[in-house]
Amino acid sequence: xxxxxxxxxxxxxxxxxxxxxxxxxxxxxxxxxxxxxxxxxxxxxxxxxxxxxxxxxxxxxxxxxxxxxxxxxxxxxxxxxxxxxxxxxxxxxxxxxxxxxxxxxxxxxxxxxxxxxxxxxxxxxxxxxxxxxxxxxxxxxxxxxxxxxxxxxxxxxxxxxxxxxxxxxxxxxxxxxxxxxxxxxxxxxxxxxxxxxxxxxx
Amino acid sequence: xxxxxxxxxxxxxxxxxxxxxxxxxxxxxxxxxxxxxxxxxxxxxxxxxxxxxxxxxxxxxxxxxxxxxxxxxxxxxxxxxxxxxxxxxxxxxxxxxxxxxxxxxxxxxxxxxxxxxxxxxxxxxxxxxxxxxxxxxxxxxxxxxxxxxxxxxxxxxxxxxxxxxxxxxxxxxxxxxxxxxxxxxxxxxxxxxxxxxxxxxxxxxxxxxxxxxxxxxxxxxxxxxxxxxxxxxxx
Amino acid sequence: xxxxxxxxxxxxxxxxxxxxxxxxxxxxxxxxxxxxxxxxxxxxxxxxxxxxxxxxxxxxxxxxxxxxxxxxxxxxxxxxxxxxxxxxxxxxxxxxxxxxxxxxxxxxxxxxxxxxxxxxxxxxxxxxxxxxxxxxxxxxxxxxxxxxxxxxxxxxxxxxxxxxxxxxxxxxxxxxxxxxxxxxxxxxxxxxxxxxxxxxxxxxxxxxxxxxxxxxxxxxxx
Numbered sequence: 217x218x219x220x221x222x223x224x225x226x227x228x229x230x231x232x233x234x235x236x237x238x239x240x241x242x243x244x245x246x247x248x249x250x251x252x253x254x255x256x257x258x259x260x261x262x263x264x265x266x267x268x269x270x271x272x273x274x275x276x277x278x279x280x281x282x283x284x285x286x287x288x289x290x291x292x293x294x295x296x297x298x299x300x301x302x303x304x305x306x307x308x309x310x311x312x313x314x315x316x317x318x319x320x321x322x323x324x325x326x327x328x329x330x331x332x333x334x335x336x337x338x339x340x341x342x343x344x345x346x347x348x349x350x351x352x353x354x355x356x357x358x359x360x361x362x363x364x365x366x367x368x369x370x371x372x373x374x375x376x377x378x379x380x381x382x383x384x385x386x387x388x389x390x391x392x393x394x395x396x397x398x399x400x401x402x403x404x405x406x407x408x409x410x411x412x413x414x415x416x417x418x
Numbered sequence: 419x420x421x422x423x424x425x426x427x428x429x430x431x432x433x434x435x436x437x438x439x440x441x442x443x444x445x446x447x448x449x450x451x452x453x454x455x456x457x458x459x460x461x462x463x464x465x466x467x468x469x470x471x472x473x474x475x476x477x478x479x480x481x482x483x484x485x486x487x488x489x490x491x492x493x494x495x496x497x498x499x500x501x502x503x504x505x506x507x508x509x510x511x512x513x514x515x516x517x518x519x520x521x522x523x524x525x526x527x528x529x530x531x532x533x534x535x536x537x538x539x540x541x542x543x544x545x546x547x548x549x550x551x552x553x554x555x556x557x558x559x560x561x562x563x564x565x566x567x568x569x570x571x572x573x574x575x576x577x578x579x580x581x582x583x584x585x586x587x588x589x590x591x592x593x594x595x596x597x598x599x600x601x602x603x604x605x606x607x608x609x610x611x612x613x614x615x616x617x618x619x620x621x622x623x624x625x626x627x628x629x630x631x632x633x634x635x636x637x638x639x640x641x642x643x644x645x646x647x648x649x650x651x652x653x
Numbered sequence: 654x655x656x657x658x659x660x661x662x663x664x665x666x667x668x669x670x671x672x673x674x675x676x677x678x679x680x681x682x683x684x685x686x687x688x689x690x691x692x693x694x695x696x697x698x699x700x701x702x703x704x705x706x707x708x709x710x711x712x713x714x715x716x717x718x719x720x721x722x723x724x725x726x727x728x729x730x731x732x733x734x735x736x737x738x739x740x741x742x743x744x745x746x747x748x749x750x751x752x753x754x755x756x757x758x759x760x761x762x763x764x765x766x767x768x769x770x771x772x773x774x775x776x777x778x779x780x781x782x783x784x785x786x787x788x789x790x791x792x793x794x795x796x797x798x799x800x801x802x803x804x805x806x807x808x809x810x811x812x813x814x815x816x817x818x819x820x821x822x823x824x825x826x827x828x829x830x831x832x833x834x835x836x837x838x839x840x841x842x843x844x845x846x847x848x849x850x851x852x853x854x855x856x857x858x859x860x861x862x863x864x865x866x867x868x869x870x871x872x873x874x875x
Binding site for chain 2: 801805806809810811815818819821822823825826829830833836837865868869872873875
C-alpha cells in the first residue's frame, strides 16, 4: 500500500536519516524507533505528505503522494504531537468537525460514544487536562475503522494505563481488519511483539 | 535534451559555479567601471543643456538607469525564484538572495536622485509623481523580501518562502504601476513629473544607456561576489 | 469539497462567536484610527470631507491587516491547521473558506459601520453608497491577498510587523482604486470604471490568491 523509496531528510543543515526505504501493506504494524531527535516525527510527517523529503519519494498504491494530494490524505488518519483540539469548542464539536474536514460525517450519537469510550468529559476543551485532550484526539480512531492507514506519533504519551491498553487493542483490531498502522513511541507496549521495527538510530 | 541542457545543470551545482562566479565578477566589474564612466562623461559633458531645467537635469543620467535597474533586478530575482521552484536547484535561491541588496540599492539611488532633482526643479525634496511613488513601493517590496528571508532560520523554508513572495510581487508590479499612474492623474494632472517627457537628444539617450549598462555590469559583479560568499557559507 | 468549505466557515464563525473579542477588536480599531485623524489634522469641515474617503480606506486597510495575523496562527498552534492540510478538500478551497470567514468577521462589519464614520466626516450623502460599495468589493480582496502574507509569516518572530511589510505593497492598488472611486464620484465623475476594476481585482484574487496561500502554507508547515 504505502512505499517510501530512498527517503532522505535534512533539517536545519543536519542530515537526520537516509537514504531509507520502507514498505507498509495492509495488516502490518510498523514501529518507528530511535532516540530523540533521530527524525521519527519527521519520517512520519514525510509519510503523511506534510514534509517534503530532501530526496526520494513516497508512493500510495504506486502513485506518488505529491500528485495525489487529498486523494491520498483521504485514506489516512494522522495524529501528531498536538492534540488538534480547539479550546473554544466542546470535545464533541471538535471531533465532529475534525471528521467532517476529513470527509466523514458521523451521527452525533456515534461521536458521543467514541468520546465516552475514552472517558472524555463533556466540558469546553480549555478545561480539559493534557491527558484528557490526548484522549479526545484519540477518540477519532474509534470512528476511523474504514480509513486504511493510521499514522500515529507517540499515541501513548500522557495516557494512563487503562487508556493505553484500550488504544493498543484498537490498533490491534485495525491491523487485524486489514488496516496498516505506523507509529512512534518511547514506551514499551504490548504492540512491540507484533510490530516490525524501523530503527532510525545510526 | 542535448549537451546544452546538461551544461546548464553542471553549473547549477554551487561547487562548480564558484570559480565561474569569480571570473564573471572580475570581468563585469571592469566593464562596469568602463561603461559607467563613459556614460557619465557623455551625460555630463557631451549632451546638451536642457532648455527649461538647465544643468540640474543631468541627474537623470543616474536616476533613470538606476530606476531601470531596480525594476530589472526584481524581475531577474523573480526569474530565479521560478527556476528554483521548477528545478529545485539551491543555487537559484542563492542568486535571488545575492541580487536583493543591489536591487534595493538601485531603488534607493533612484529615489534619492529623484529627490535631488526635485529640489532645484520644483522646490521640494519629494515629489509624489508616478515614477517616484512606484519606486517607493518597489523599495518596500525589496525590504519585504529581505526581511522575510532574514527572519526564517530554516534555510530551505526561507528560500522557498522568499521565492513565493517574489513571484507574487512580480505579478503585482504591473498592477501597482498602473494604479499609481492612474492615482497620479487623478490628483495632480500631468503637471509634475520627475522625468524628461519631451524630445530627447540622441546623446542623452546614449548617455543613459551607457550608464544603465554600467549599472547592469556592476549588479552582476556584486551579485557574483555575494553568491560566492553564500556558497562558502553553506556548502 | 463544498461540504468541507461550509464546515470550515461555520467553524470559524462559531469560534469567533465564542471568542467575541476578535470581532470587536477589528471594529474598534477601525473607529479609533478614523477618529485620530481629525485630532491630528484639525476638524475643518471642508478638509475632513476631502480626506474622508482616504482616511476610511486606510483605516479599513490597517484594521484588516491587524486581524490577519490571527488567520492561521491559532489553528497552527493547536495542530488543527495540519489536519486541514490532510483534509478531504484541496488546500486552496480550505484557504478560501478561511479567508471568507475572516472577511465575514473582520471585513463585513467595517463595511456596515463605514457610513457612521462617513457621517463623522460629514461626507456628502450621495457618496456613502459608493464608499460602501467600494469597501464591499475591496475588503474581501484585502482578506484574500493578506492570507498569502499570513501564511508566509506563520510562526515567525516579528510576525505582525513583517506581515504588514509584506502585504501593504500588495494592498496599494486596492486602496488607490477604492478611495479613488469615491473621489471620482465626489468630483461629479462616474466611478463605474474604478468599481468595475475592483470587481475584477476580486475575481482575479479569488481565482489565484488561494493557490499562492496554499503553497505558502505548505512551505511554512514543513
